[in-house]
Amino acid sequence: MSEPVLRIENLKTVFRTNRGEVPAVDGIDLALYPGEVVGLVGESGCGKSMTSLSVLRLVPSPPGVIAEGSIYLKGQDLIRLTEKEMCRIRGKTISMIFQEPMTSLNPLFTVGQQLVETLRIHEPISRKDAREKAAELLAEVGIPRPEKVVKQYPHELSGGMRQRVMIAMAISCDPEVLIADEPTTALDVTIQAQILDLIRERNKRCGTSVLMITHDLGVVAEMCDRIAVMYAGKVVEQGTVKDIFRSPQHPYTQGLIRSIPRLEGSRERLYSIPGQVPVMNNLMTGCRFATRCPYVMNRCREELPELTERNPRHYSRCWLEELPQEDAI
Ligand SMILES: Nc1ncnc2c1ncn2[C@@H]1O[C@H](COP(=O)(O)OP(=O)(O)O)[C@@H](O)[C@H]1O
Ligand SMILES: [Mg+2]
Numbered sequence: 001m002s003e004p005v006l007r008i009e010n011l012k013t014v015f016r017t018n019r020g021e022v023p024a025v026d027g028i029d030l031a032l033y034p035g036e037v038v039g040l041v042g043e044s045g046c047g048k049s050m051t052s053l054s055v056l057r058l059v060p061s062p063p064g065v066i067a068e069g070s071i072y073l074k075g076q077d078l079i080r081l082t083e084k085e086m087c088r089i090r091g092k093t094i095s096m097i098f099q100e101p102m103t104s105l106n107p108l109f110t111v112g113q114q115l116v117e118t119l120r121i122h123e124p125i126s127r128k129d130a131r132e133k134a135a136e137l138l139a140e141v142g143i144p145r146p147e148k149v150v151k152q153y154p155h156e157l158s159g160g161m162r163q164r165v166m167i168a169m170a171i172s173c174d175p176e177v178l179i180a181d182e183p184t185t186a187l188d189v190t191i192q193a194q195i196l197d198l199i200r201e202r203n204k205r206c207g208t209s210v211l212m213i214t215h216d217l218g219v220v221a222e223m224c225d226r227i228a229v230m231y232a233g234k235v236v237e238q239g240t241v242k243d244i245f246r247s248p249q250h251p252y253t254q255g256l257i258r259s260i261p262r263l264e265g266s267r268e269r270l271y272s273i274p275g276q277v278p279v280m281n282n283l284m285t286g287c288r289f290a291t292r293c294p295y296v297m298n299r300c301r302e303e304l305p306e307l308t309e310r311n312p313r314h315y316s317r318c319w320l321e322e323l324p325q326e327d328a329i
Contacts, residue, residue, distance in 0.1 A: 003075070004031035005209050006055070006094070006177050011069035013047075013054045014282075016062065021282050024050040026233030027068070029307075030211075032177065037203055037210040039220035039241070041256065042230035045277045048213045051230070052179045055211075056096055057086050073177065092122045095170040097199075099182040101162035104169065105154040111138070111165050112150030115172060122173045137168040141198055160191035167198055174206065181213040196223060217260050221245060229253045232278055232288035235307060239314035249316035249323055251293045258326070287319070295320055 013025040025047045032038050040048050053059045054066050057078060071078040073094060078086065090096075098104055106114060115134035119125055125133070131150070138146035141164040154162055163183065170178060180199055184192035200223060202208050212223055220227055220241065227244050229237040229252065237250040248254040255273035275292040278284070287293070290300040299319050307317040316323075 002034055004072075005034050005074055006030075006032040006211070007070075007072040008051070008055065009070045009072070011051065011054055011071065012067045013050050013059055013064060014067045015064050019281075022280050023233050023282055024064070024280065025054060026280075028228075028230070028233075028235050030228055030235065030238075032209050032211055034176075034209055035203070035207045036226065037200070037212055037224045039224035039227040040211060040213045040230060041215065041217060041220055041227060043215055043256075043273075043277050046230045047233040048215075048230055049181055052096065052181045052211065052213055055179060056090055056094065057081075057083075058096075088122075091118060091170075091175070092173045093175055094177040094179065095173075095175040097163075097166055097170050097178065097180040097183045099185050101159070101166040102154065104166055105162060107154055110151055110153055111157075115150070115165075115169060118169050118172050133172070134168075137172055138165070141165075141168045141171075142194065143168075160187055160195070163187060163191075163195055164198070167195070171202055171206075171208070175208060177209045177211065178202065179211045179213065182215070183212075184219070185214075185216075199223070217256050229256070232280055232284075234288060234317065235315075236289065236317045237315065238307070239311075243311065243314045247311075247325055249310045249314060250289075250318050251295055251320075251323060252289045254323065254326065255292075287317070295323070 008028060008030040010027050010029060011025050012023065012027050015022040015024055028051060040051065042048055050059065055071050059066060066079060112131060112134050115137060116127060116130040119130040119133055134150055135146040138149055143149050143161060143164050184195050187195060196219065199210060203210050214220060224241050226240050228235045231252050237244065237253045244253060248257055258271045259273060261270060273292055278288060278291060286301040286304055290296050297319060305317045305319050307315045310316050
């Protein structure tokens with residue numbers, strides 16, 4: 001296999017609060033190979049956004065700080081770069097789509113002005129050519145009448161249109177890696193599907209590698225080649241979409257799969273994993289899922305299991321040698 005385009009090694013991102021250190025990302029490893037779509041999934045509060053913000057070096061600091069680890073983008077450790085060097089990479093080699101487009105769109109400038117600005121930061125291109133390219137990019141993300149939209153301000157657009165504009169900005173300089181953090185969570189279902197199609201299309205046509213962050217396993221099943229499941233700052237399971245859906249090896253993943261809403265009309269009540277993601281602190285021992293796990297054993301509360309290979313390239317962090325599989329869903 002080729003080298004990963006993005007490789008996260010033992011990343012630890014903590015918040016220094018007056019109640020002590022909160023480990024939001026607690027030593028995760030993750031690789032993204034060229035052309036791959038990898039899903040990072042887990043419930044809210046698991047550390048997914050902090051992982052993506054760490055990669056772009058956008059962790060709010062203080063109180064956040066990347067305490068340990070390396071993030072290699074095409075072999076270069078981003079942790080070691082200066083802010084100025086990082087600015088050259090953000091938006092160019094790696095870019096990000098957020099859940100809320102207004103975090104990356106400026107309300108004071110028109111869509112066209114912002115696209116032109118982004119293009120001209122990274123490429124030697126005249127204002128006139130940049131304006132043309134801006135309209136082309138809007139057309140590419142399926143915006144009707146781009147020549148009108150370039151003159152509009154973000155607040156004049158619908159949520160779905162704003163999300164498209166943000167994607168246009170994110171892909172404007174042909175990034176090799178795209179990180180999409182819950183890109184469709186705030187949108188209507190029909191718009192969600194269109195936005196996911198757009199990201200997938202970009203992946204297929206340009207070979208852009210995508211790290212897809214979501215709490216929605218349905219999105220992952222449709223979009224991704226591989227998945228990493230995150231729980232309380234740690235990766236608890238990793239493998240191909242096929243292997244994970246067919247035979248999840250971690251009770252948390254099994255719970256997430258069970259929680260996927262079934263077809264309408266199904267009589268079964270919607271399942272949700274009992275309990276909540278624990279409030280993280282640096283005194284936690286044992287498996288983080290122990291408090292909610294239906295298979296918990298004494299050992300689980302005391303010792304944290306390692307992430308081990310269960311089947312070829314399928315990893316799980318669990319003391320159970322074999323997880324009882326539920327009936328086919
Ligand atoms: N500003 C902050 N100060 C302290 N802790 C924070 C802050 N932002 C996030 N966290 C903690 O980091 C953890 C991970 O958050 P996040 O990465 O946003 O989760 P996710 O994206 O998976 O929902 C959470 O448990 C949260 O308590
Ligand atoms: Mg998040």
